[in-house]
Amino acid sequence: MGEGGRTATVMAAIRQRIAARGLAPGERLPSIRGLATTMGVSPSTVVEAYERLAAEGAVRSRPGSGFYAAAAAPPLTLAEIGPRLDRAVDPLWVSRQSLDGEPEIPKPGCGWLPPDWMPVASLRRAARSLARAEDAVLTDYGATRGPLPLRRLLARHCAEDGVSVGVEQILLTGSGTQAVDLICRLLLRPGDTVLVDDPCYFNFQALLLAHRASVVGVPYTAAGPDPDRFAEAAAAHRPRLYLTNSALHNPTGATLAPAIAHRILNAAASHDVTIVEDDIFAAFEPEPSPRLAALDGLDRVIRIGSFSKTLSASIRCGYVVAKAEWIEALIDLQVATSFGGVSPVAAEWVAGALGDGQHRKHLEALRRRLARARQETAGQLAGLGIRPWLMPRGGFYLWCTLPDGRDAAGVARAALREGVVLAPGDVFSVSRTASHFMRFNVAQMGDPRVLPVLRRALAAPEA
Incomplete structure (x- = not known):
C-alpha cells in the first residue's frame, strides 16, 4: 500500500470512531506517535491524515495541544458500525423486509407463525x-x-x-x-x-x-x-x-x-x-x-x-x-x-x-401441526436439492444447505424480486461462514408461490 493509501486508512479509522461515538465532540484524538504505533504507520502519515481531517472540518487543531474531534457527532447509524455488508445478508435488512412486507407477501424467512396458527x-x-x-x-x-x-x-x-x-x-x-x-x-x-x-x-x-x-x-x-x-x-x-x-x-x-x-x-x-x-x-x-x-x-x-x-x-x-x-x-x-x-x-x-382453559390444548395441537409441516417441508425442499442440517425435535425452523454450494444471499435477492422474503445463512453467522445455508419457517411455506419462486431463484444467474 502506498503512502496515500495508508493516509486514507488512518483517516477512515478516525472518521469511523467519530461516527460510532468512540470520540466525543471536543475529545482529544490519539497522540500521533501512539496512533502510528497502533496502526503500523509512520508518524508523518498520521500527521498528514490529521491535517487533511482538519481541512475537512472533521477535527480541529490546537497548536501545542493536539487534534480534537470537531462538531457534534452524527446520529448513531448501525449500518455504519462494523463492516459494510451486502444488504441481502444484513440482519436489519431481513427484519425490515419481514416486518414491512404486505400481509399477502410470502415470508418463509420470517420468525413467527401465521395468524391462522395462533x-x-x-x-x-x-x-x-x-x-x-x-x-x-x-x-x-x-x-x-x-x-x-x-x-x-x-x-x-x-x-x-x-x-x-x-x-x-x-x-x-x-x-x-x-x-x-x-x-x-x-x-x-x-x-x-x-x-x-x-x-x-x-x-x-x-x-x-x-x-x-x-x-x-x-x-x-x-x-x-x-x-x-x-x-x-x-x-x-x-x-x-x-x-x-x-x-x-x-x-x-x-x-x-x-x-x-x-x-x-x-x-x-x-x-x-x-x-x-x-x-x-x-x-x-x-x-x-x-x-x-x-x-x-x-x-x-x-x-x-x-x-x-x-x-x-x-x-x-x-x-x-x-x-x-x-x-x-x-x-x-x-x-x-x-x-x-x-x-x-x-x-x-x-x-x-x-389462563384460558384451551391454551394447553392449543399448544399440543400446534406441536402436532408443526411436526407434520417439518416433514412436508423437508420433502418439498428435497425436490430442489435443499437438505436440512438436522431434523429438529420441535419448532418451526429448518436450517438447510443449498444444492451445489449455492450462495444463499444471491438466492434471497432473486426471490425478493418476485416478492418472497428468505433468510440467507450469513445473516445468522458472525464469521460469515454460512453462505450456503438458508433458514426456512415451515409454517410460512404453505403459499403455493413459494416453491416455484425458490426453484427459479436457485436457477438465477446471480445465485
Whole structure:
C-alpha cells in the first residue's frame, strides 16, 4: 500500500470512531506517535491524515495541544458500525423486509407463525375480559415488576423446567428484545466482548451492535456450542456475556446435550462469564431438554423469554428471571428508560389468554401441526436439492444447505424480486461462514408461490 493509501486508512479509522461515538465532540484524538504505533504507520502519515481531517472540518487543531474531534457527532447509524455488508445478508435488512412486507407477501424467512396458527379465539376472549377490567388497568402506569398474576404463572412454568424461583425474581418487560437490552445496559460497556453462537438469532447481533459490543462467535454443533471453542474464546477474549437460545436453537433447531451444558457452565464459571439464556421456544418442545438456568440455579445464568411465538407478537410482553439483586438493578433501568414496567393492558391480556382453559390444548395441537409441516417441508425442499442440517425435535425452523454450494444471499435477492422474503445463512453467522445455508419457517411455506419462486431463484444467474 502506498503512502496515500495508508493516509486514507488512518483517516477512515478516525472518521469511523467519530461516527460510532468512540470520540466525543471536543475529545482529544490519539497522540500521533501512539496512533502510528497502533496502526503500523509512520508518524508523518498520521500527521498528514490529521491535517487533511482538519481541512475537512472533521477535527480541529490546537497548536501545542493536539487534534480534537470537531462538531457534534452524527446520529448513531448501525449500518455504519462494523463492516459494510451486502444488504441481502444484513440482519436489519431481513427484519425490515419481514416486518414491512404486505400481509399477502410470502415470508418463509420470517420468525413467527401465521395468524391462522395462533390462538386468536383465546386472545379475543381475553380481550373481552380486559374490556371489563378496572379503570386503572386501562389508564395507569404499571407496577415496576409487572402484575403479580402473570409473574405467578411464569414461576409455575419455570418450575416445570426445573428452575425454582420466587415471584420477586421475575421482571416483566416490554418484549424479549427489551429484556436483552436491559441486561446489556446493566452489564456491558462499549467495547466489552460478548460470545454468541455461530450461527445465532440475527437480532442478537444487531442489538449487541447497538451497544457497541465486540461480538465473538462460537461454532454451534448438533449438541450445542462447541465446548472446546467456547473455553478457548472465553480464555482469549474475557467476555462479559454469553447470549444463547435454549430448548430449540435458532436457527439450527438443535437441542443442548446435558454433557455439553455442564462443560459450558464450568467454562463460564472459570472465566466469570454471565450467560443469558433465551427460552422463547420452550413451548414447542415435545419434552423438556436441559436448561442452563436449572443446572446453574440462576447463579450466573439469566433466563429471558416472551410470548410472541406461541401467543401473539402484537401484544408486547417479555420477562427476565434472575437472582433478586439483579432484578432490582434491572427494575431501576427499566424505570429510567421506559418509566414503569410492562403495559398493564399487555400483561393482563397475556395472563388472560394463558389462563384460558384451551391454551394447553392449543399448544399440543400446534406441536402436532408443526411436526407434520417439518416433514412436508423437508420433502418439498428435497425436490430442489435443499437438505436440512438436522431434523429438529420441535419448532418451526429448518436450517438447510443449498444444492451445489449455492450462495444463499444471491438466492434471497432473486426471490425478493418476485416478492418472497428468505433468510440467507450469513445473516445468522458472525464469521460469515454460512453462505450456503438458508433458514426456512415451515409454517410460512404453505403459499403455493413459494416453491416455484425458490426453484427459479436457485436457477438465477446471480445465485
